[in-house]
Amino acid sequence: MGLENRDYLRDESFRYSSGPSYGSDSPTCRKLIIVTLVVFVAQVLGTRQWTQDELIERRDSLIAEQQIDAADELAVGNDLRRDNRITQNTPLDYRTLGLPPAVPIVQQWFEMHTSRVFTGQIWRLLSYAFCHDRNDLLHLAFNMLLLWVFGRRLEAIYGSTEFLIFYLTSAVAASVAYLGLDLVTGDNVPMIGASGAVLAVAMLYACHFPTQIIKLFLIIPIEVRWVVVLITVFDLYPVLRMLSGEPVGDSVAHAAHLGGLGFGYFYSKRNFRLAPFWQNTQTWFKGKRRGFKVVRPDSSGSSAKTTKLANEMDRILAKISEKGEASLTKGERKTLEQASRELRDRRG
Incomplete structure (x- = not known):
């Protein structure tokens, strides 16, 4: 297992808490809710009237739906209902055509x-x-x-x-x-x-x-x-x-x-x-836009070194868990810093 796969070296985006607990800030949840509320207000305030072409399109669509429904009713032997049917003579009114009073521009897009x-x-x-x-x-x-x-x-x-x-x-x-x-x-x-x-x-x-x-x-x-x-x-x-x-x-x-x-x-x-x-x-994408070729370094030469560092990290963390951080030597603290620096370098 590489360094980046160990929980204690993951950055904030991947670190699991020790148990299920609520976040004290939850910035993403707050921002998602705020953006959604802002868009909703824009839906309510940003409206326009229906155009003649849109009303005609709606009327034609309803007529087509009625024709399909009529064919289905006849296929099973039912009588056709003729009340409140939409025809080409139906007035182009949003209420008659089952539309809201205005078009929300944001929602339309x-x-x-x-x-x-x-x-x-x-x-x-x-x-x-x-x-x-x-x-x-x-x-x-x-x-x-x-x-x-x-x-x-x-x-x-x-x-x-x-x-x-x-x-x-x-x-x-x-x-x-x-x-x-x-x-x-x-x-x-x-x-x-x-x-x-x-x-x-x-x-x-x-x-x-x-x-x-x-x-x-x-x-x-x-x-x-x-x-x-x-x-x-x-x-x-x-x-x-x-x-x-x-x-x-x-x-x-x-x-x-x-x-x-x-x-x-x-x-x-x-x-x-x-x-x-x-x-x-x-x-x-950044590399392509700048004309660079994005390549991954050959890890064969450094795999042994990485494994050794990871094993040393496991030992140090076990020591912290057993005796506390104050028990670490200067060399062990330097190893922690080296592992952290190496992980940051890998993630760019």
Whole structure:
């Protein structure tokens, strides 16, 4: 095992605490919540009126949906319902067409939209997670509450950098799952909300503290692991129905939830760490941009030296654990400094 794999030489982003405890600061959780709230305010304040073309597109879309529904009803021998049907003569009014009074500009550019992702707007795979339903404050409040309750503890375990990358990657994983289901079912309904990323946080929390008791609906005491299991079943059932061609009829992004839950579980069980990958990617791109060739030094000549230093570190730490730091000699302190300096040099 190399020096960088030892817990006592990991930097803040990877150091595990001695036991599960809440972070005293949790800067990443705070910043994520603040950014999400700022985006929500921008959604509420930054609006415009519907254009004529958008209203026509909405009306035509509703007519097409009605035609598909009518064909399905006739196929099973049911009578057609003719009340409140949208036709080409229906007035172009947002209320009649089931639209909100105005278009939230930020949401229009941030929401996850499958067809627009394939036109090159790939930022939507992440940006949607910072938007929430303008008409449902509980949607925002519930997600941010779960992020704060579960996220602080995980940030204390993984460090701020790793937790931030985990959260953002979870949001992308959730949107990819949603996109995949869209491609299979042919749907193209926009999605917003941090639920996928937040459920990834909940799953990772449950993997660390499965038997911790929480209050479901603030009343029922239940272990965290069973809450996660219930959420998974609740989201899996409608996805299976959609895959079989049956319409579900709710406005919940079940596939995104499953994508977040799956990523959180996979991250925990595979013991992934995303920060090193991100740092290596940054180094590679910087080298390419400057015209440098990024190479890794041949470790064969220094492996014996590294192993010797690592073994000496193990001995020194065992001595500290048994007799305290005051028992160290000057040579042993110098060895600690050398190991720390070598690790910093390797990480650039």
